[in-house]
Amino acid sequence: MPFGVMPLPTFITNTRIKSKISVTFNVGDFIGTVSVNNIKHLAYTDVVLWEKSSGKRYSYRHIMRPRRHLIPHELRTFICTSHHRTRYIRISWDRDKNRISLLFSMKGDDARPDCSAAFISHFSEEGISEAVHVVPNPSMRRCRASYQIALPLHGSVNVTLPSNEIQAAEDSDGMGFVDLRRAYLLFRSRDEFVTGMGMVGGKKVVFRIETSSNDTVNADKFNANALFVDGDMTPLPPIRITHMRGLLQRWNIQDTDGMVDLVFTPISDYARTLSLFIFRTRYHTIYGMFEGTLLTKDGEKISFKQLSGIAKHSLLRL
DSSP: OTTTTOOOOHHHHGGGEEEEEEEEEEETTEEEEEEEEEOSSOEEEEEEEEETTTOOEEEEEEEEOOOTTSSOSOSSEEEEEEOOSSEEEEEEEETTTTEEEEEEEEOOOSSSOEEEEEEEEOTTSTTOEEEEEEEEOTTSSOEEEEEEEEEEEEEEEEEEOTTSOEEEEEEEEEEEEEEEEEEEOOSEEEEEEEEEEEEETTEEEEEEEEEETTOOSOTTTSOOOEEEETTEEEEOOOOEEEOTTOTTSOEEEEOSSSSEEEEEEEEEEEEEEEEETTEEEEEEEEEEEEEEEEEOTTSOEEEEEEEEEEEEEEEEEO
């Protein structure tokens, strides 16, 4: 029972469960993230992508009315959609059909171009890996659960500028990371995530590292940090993320076991604030480069100097 012995009905306690699905992709000359957030009384989507060669950023947001089943519970077959005449997102998978797909189409305006993408992957492909994490909150009476997929992607991205010039990555191969989570959140929550992905020494490398005000008191036993190398998953220990000179300066990402020693250098930041009555969130989505070393469970050292990735920093008040 997430609220101790208080005999509250589930329709009240379930309002504290917040759900989210995000897809981070690195395909061709584009890297970005698509997220759908459902916090019961509010739902919103974000699409942010960068052109890696120039550092140009394109960002789109849409606030929706709450929908009861915006993010489904089923993991065998799954579909999450956001429909709007200027914003369309569809994330889906079907294990029986051996298919995972991401589609989005964003209508531009005076400040932003039209943007669309279509990616596909298959559960049978080499290099795909899945992980499930259940992490108790500090109170030990609540928890958060996440389902992660690191996977190869194939598809295209198209950005149509006001001058009708088209920037595109057509029929390109790349990598992606899917994170589906549900959590009982504190009334004030802070979260930081870093996600890196790319080819290192001919191997597909994806990692997700996070720290939060909702972290358990026993982080050595319960955490959601993971490294994926050619589809083989390595659980990582609790990790400390610091940025003493600010979010847009160098981030240090280290553990005490010698498995993680990374530096993240920000290149471009997307910062937004959303306020509605007592709800307020402030978050940063930052594109940058990783440098450092990761150690697999077999003792293999993965070292790199320029690995693309995205960091997120958020403050949430419910």
